[in-house]
Amino acid sequence: MVAKIVVVGGGAGGLPLVTKLGRSLGKRGKAEITLVDSGASHIWKPRFHEVATGAIDSDLDAVDYRAHAYQNHYHFAMGRVIGLDREHKELILDEIVGPSGREVLPERRISYDYLVIAVGSLGNDFNTLGVREHCLFLDTRVQADRFHERFLNHCMTANFNNSALSIAIVGGGATGVELAAEIHHAVALLKLYGHEQLDRSRLQVHVIEAGPRILPALKEEIAIAAQSELEKMGVKVHTNTKVKAADASGFITSDDSRIDAEILVWAAGIKAPDVLSSLGLATNRINQLEVNGELQTADPSIFAIGDCCACELVEGKNIPPRAQSAQQMAMHMAANLKRTLAGQPLQAFKYRDHGSLVSLSKYSALGNLMGGVRGGNFFIEGWLARMMYISLYRLHQAAIYGWVRTLMLLLAGRFNRLLRPRLKLH
Numbered sequence: 001m002v003a004k005i006v007v008v009g010g011g012a013g014g015l016p017l018v019t020k021l022g023r024s025l026g027k028r029g030k031a032e033i034t035l036v037d038s039g040a041s042h043i044w045k046p047r048f049h050e051v052a053t054g055a056i057d058s059d060l061d062a063v064d065y066r067a068h069a070y071q072n073h074y075h076f077a078m079g080r081v082i083g084l085d086r087e088h089k090e091l092i093l094d095e096i097v098g099p100s101g102r103e104v105l106p107e108r109r110i111s112y113d114y115l116v117i118a119v120g121s122l123g124n125d126f127n128t129l130g131v132r133e134h135c136l137f138l139d140t141r142v143q144a145d146r147f148h149e150r151f152l153n154h155c156m157t158a159n160f161n162n163s164a165l166s167i168a169i170v171g172g173g174a175t176g177v178e179l180a181a182e183i184h185h186a187v188a189l190l191k192l193y194g195h196e197q198l199d200r201s202r203l204q205v206h207v208i209e210a211g212p213r214i215l216p217a218l219k220e221e222i223a224i225a226a227q228s229e230l231e232k233m234g235v236k237v238h239t240n241t242k243v244k245a246a247d248a249s250g251f252i253t254s255d256d257s258r259i260d261a262e263i264l265v266w267a268a269g270i271k272a273p274d275v276l277s278s279l280g281l282a283t284n285r286i287n288q289l290e291v292n293g294e295l296q297t298a299d300p301s302i303f304a305i306g307d308c309c310a311c312e313l314v315e316g317k318n319i320p321p322r323a324q325s326a327q328q329m330a331m332h333m334a335a336n337l338k339r340t341l342a343g344q345p346l347q348a349f350k351y352r353d354h355g356s357l358v359s360l361s362k363y364s365a366l367g368n369l370m371g372g373v374r375g376g377n378f379f380i381e382g383w384l385a386r387m388m389y390i391s392l393y394r395l396h397q398a399a400i401y402g403w404v405r406t407l408m409l410l411l412a413g414r415f416n417r418l419l420r421p422r423l424k425l426h
Contacts, residue, residue: 004112007033012044022069037076039141043141046323049182082107116304126268136150136265156195168206169265181235185362187200209237209268213239214226271287303333332347
């Protein structure tokens with residue numbers, strides 16, 4: 001009997017995993033691979049800030065799950081997970097309702113022999129008053145597209161009224177920092193496309209961080225260099241600033257000061273989706289599934305990878321929620337599932353930190369690379385860091401498409417630059 005492997009979540013971990021399994025087990029008929037996701041397409045989450053500002057076109061850069069499934073020998077089922085029947089080994093998907101309210105698909109069940117949960121993470125608002133009502137998030141493509149629409153509308157208004165534009169971002173991690181830089185780049189480009197009155201001198205971007213410095217997960221020298229670059233652009237960086245509430249006009253800090261803005265963004269902290277805490281499996285305080293060294297939950301047929309799992313790196317510290325972590329887990333998970341089907345024991349996952357890079361749009365990039373040759377790590381910035389940052393996305397594409405198609409996409413992108421505007425304008 002052919003084993004059924006179901007992967008929930010088509011992100012940085014789930015999509016490479018089903019691709020790897022489909023090309024090996026699925027193609028040879030050794031397993032039936034199914035990807036489940038609530039959306040119809042994939043965009044690499046580290047690029048959502050570029051989708052939000054229009055630096056990339058989400059329609060052109062998206063991977064259609066159905067087409068990709070056909071090309072890589074796996075199945076795709078669209079739906080949102082609402083429950084798990086562990087006794088009968090069935091995943092429960094919610095009904096899908098169309099814009100008119102008509103039912104498109106009913107509630108369904110998908111059976112599995114092995115289940116891999118790779119649903120990623122969401123922004124954690126820490127139950128801060130008013131955040132859900134007044135702030136934009138960048139957790140999904142839909143949210144990134146929503147920011148893009150609102151951003152273009154506010155830019156149009158500011159240009160017509162010859163007025164200023166203010167945007168406040170809570171969270172000084174990679175998402176907040178990269179978004180701030182991309183906003184400046186987008187406004188500079190909009191001036192070329194009919195927004196003559198809109199200028200970066202009229203743009204005020206605030207980055208608000210509760211801790212003593214931005215980029216707290218990275219080395220201090222990177223944070224210092226990044227803040228210096230942001231301030232050169234005109235970004236106002238607020239450190240040691242805790243937000244206690246949000247309203248329609250801005251953020252209220254713990255000392256009752258105000259930071260007013262037309263567009264409010266929340267990019268502080270993460271948590272796994274709430275549904276994970278209802279599956280009957282052990283989770284931590286931010287809903288991540290607790291797994292052992294083999295990425296296995298307490299249920300031996302259920303695994304978790306990526307941001308949604310809590311896998312201990314060293315005592316008291318988990319593997320960081322990064323795209324590189326998810327990708328490494330995906331490759332390891334594919335190998336372990338093959339071992340399982342062959343009756344071989346699982347092997348423990350070993351995380352390798354390849355360093356971290358932060359993009360400041362076209363202005364710069366910086367970060368540190370872990371030295372594979374000399375065993376240390378070194379700081380890089382400027383053109384070299386920018387090229388390394390771009391290469392991370394190309395590696396992700398290669399895991400999904402293979403190198404031949406990735407090179408074809410690269411060439412197609414070059415031609416598109418000759419024909420299309422440098423910014424998505426609608």
